[in-house]
Amino acid sequence: MVSYIVMARSEFLRALERQMEVAEGALKEDQLLSQTEGWDSMASVLFIALADEKLGAIVSGNQIAQASTVGDLLNLVGDRFTP
Amino acid sequence: MGAYLAAIRSALPEGILDNEQLAGEFEGWSAEKIYTKTGIRSRHIARADECGSDLAVKAAERLISDTGIERSSIDYLLYCTQTPDYQMPTTACLVQHRLRLPTSCAALDYNLGCSGYVYGLGLCKALIESNQANRILLITADTYSKIVNPADKSVRTIFGDGATASLLVASEQPNVTGPFVYGTDGSGEANILIPASGARRRREPDAALVADDSGNARTVNDLYMNGSEVFNFTLRIVPDVVNRLLTTAKATKDSVDLFVFHQANGFLLDHLRRKLEIPREKFVVCMERIGNTVSSSIPFALQDCARTGKLRSNALVMLVAFGVGYSWGATLLRWGDAELSA
Numbered sequence: 439m440v441s442y443i444v445m446a447r448s449e450f451l452r453a454l455e456r457q458m459e460v461a462e463g464a465l466k467e468d469q470l471l472s473q474t475e476g477w478d479s480m481a482s483v484l485f486i487a488l489a490d491e492k493l494g495a496i497v498s499g500n501q502i503a504q505a506s507t508v509g510d511l512l513n514l515v516g517d518r519f520t521p
Numbered sequence: 522m523g524a525y526l527a528a529i530r531s532a533l534p535e536g537i538l539d540n541e542q543l544a545g546e547f548e549g550w551s552a553e554k555i556y557t558k559t560g561i562r563s564r565h566i567a568r569a570d571e572c573g574s575d576l577a578v579k580a581a582e583r584l585i586s587d588t589g590i591e592r593s594s595i596d597y598l599l600y601c602t603q604t605p606d607y608q609m610p611t612t613a614c615l616v617q618h619r620l621r622l623p624t625s626c627a628a629l630d631y632n633l634g635c636s637g638y639v640y641g642l643g644l645c646k647a648l649i650e651s652n653q654a655n656r657i658l659l660i661t662a663d664t665y666s667k668i669v670n671p672a673d674k675s676v677r678t679i680f681g682d683g684a685t686a687s688l689l690v691a692s693e694q695p696n697v698t699g700p701f702v703y704g705t706d707g708s709g710e711a712n713i714l715i716p717a718s719g720a721r722r723r724r725e726p727d728a729a730l731v732a733d734d735s736g737n738a739r740t741v742n743d744l745y746m747n748g749s750e751v752f753n754f755t756l757r758i759v760p761d762v763v764n765r766l767l768t769t770a771k772a773t774k775d776s777v778d779l780f781v782f783h784q785a786n787g788f789l790l791d792h793l794r795r796k797l798e799i800p801r802e803k804f805v806v807c808m809e810r811i812g813n814t815v816s817s818s819i820p821f822a823l824q825d826c827a828r829t830g831k832l833r834s835n836a837l838v839m840l841v842a843f844g845v846g847y848s849w850g851a852t853l854l855r856w857g858d859a860e861l862s863a
Contacts, residue, residue: 479733482748483748486753487788502749
């Protein structure tokens with residue numbers, strides 16, 4: 439079985455930025471997704487893939503649709519992060 | 522007596538839609554970015570007057586001519602499509618006539634998308650083993666370009682048109698031996714559908730073009746795909762169906778020579794390959810020049826692997842198909858004589 443990397447919320451955000459091809463530090467937890475550069479349907483697929491690969495969590499698209507900020511997104515898999 | 526997959530042939534429309542053209546139409550997307558995110562550089566697109574059946578007839582004529590099989594000996598035609606020529610009559614009936622197959626031949630359409638080829642092989646096995654058929658033409662044909670709105674890049678970048686024809690014959694040395702495992706979850710109804718396309722909601726001639734949050738526009742008469750929900754679905758079911766098949770077959774992942782998954786998109790395939798820890802050299806990606814061809818994607822990939830020598834005689838091949846419905850299925854296939862199959 440694949441073993442998952444233990445990672446902090448900030449590390450996960452940096453990985454998501456690389457996937458989304460936006461600048462490092464571009465994603466901030468209190469930021470509204472609707473005002474986030476590069477956040478679109480493709481980015482939500484990238485988020486699902488990353489959560490699966492790095493954290494072993496399978497997030498649904500409908501859960502993502504409910505999230506309004508970047509922080510809300512991370513909260514969907516919040517229990518998987520290191521404190 | 523069992524089913525033997527003897528040959529596969531295919532046909533693509535001449536028209537090509539490449540990433541450069543799409544990048545010109547959709548602001549903010551470069552040709553290279555489309556390739557990185559989809560694994561696709563170009564797709565074939567049917568002419569306005571070209572239907573799935575036209576491509577199907579071309580593929581089947583190639584199959585008949587290359588294998589030398591007598592038309593009169595074909596006793597069953599299975600036709601998998603979601604873009605039939607008409608709501609009625611059955612497209613398989615039109616194709617029987619155009620291919621000059623005998624009137625004693627059975628012919629039927631079955632409506633499945635990306636899972637269609639595995640179901641088709643399962644039906645062929647059952648029909649041959651129950652002595653209902655000896656020589657089956659299994660056709661997959663779709664022209665999704667006709668149901669995709671040009672302003673919807675989420676699906677326009679992915680789907681390509683095409684058709685394949687496979688010949689399955691009754692044999693003492695069958696290679697379509699299974700086992701087959703299947704799955705269905707109709708709760709996915711809303712995530713890949715054409716809302717106004719049948720009896721529940723008739724096509725609406727004056728339907729408005731509506732853009733979503735990502736700027737993709739479509740009407741209720743067009744294909745809609747919720748990419749993130751569909752991605753989630755494949756992550757949930759593909760590892761499970763692979764394991765179920767291996768358990769049922771009492772086989773190990775290492776004993777499989779080649780994995781041929783439905784060619785959904787390059788990003789998803791790469792993710793699934795890594796998740797399942799399948800070595801790159803055993804995992805087929807064959808969509809760069811044709812895109813996602815729905816139920817034709819697996820036979821296109823098999824034909825390509827046979828042609829390029831990646832599929833050797835007696836190779837154990839795992840087929841995994843999944844998509845609209847939701848519907849999925851998987852099987853193991855012992856690849857036959859390369860001369861017939863290439």
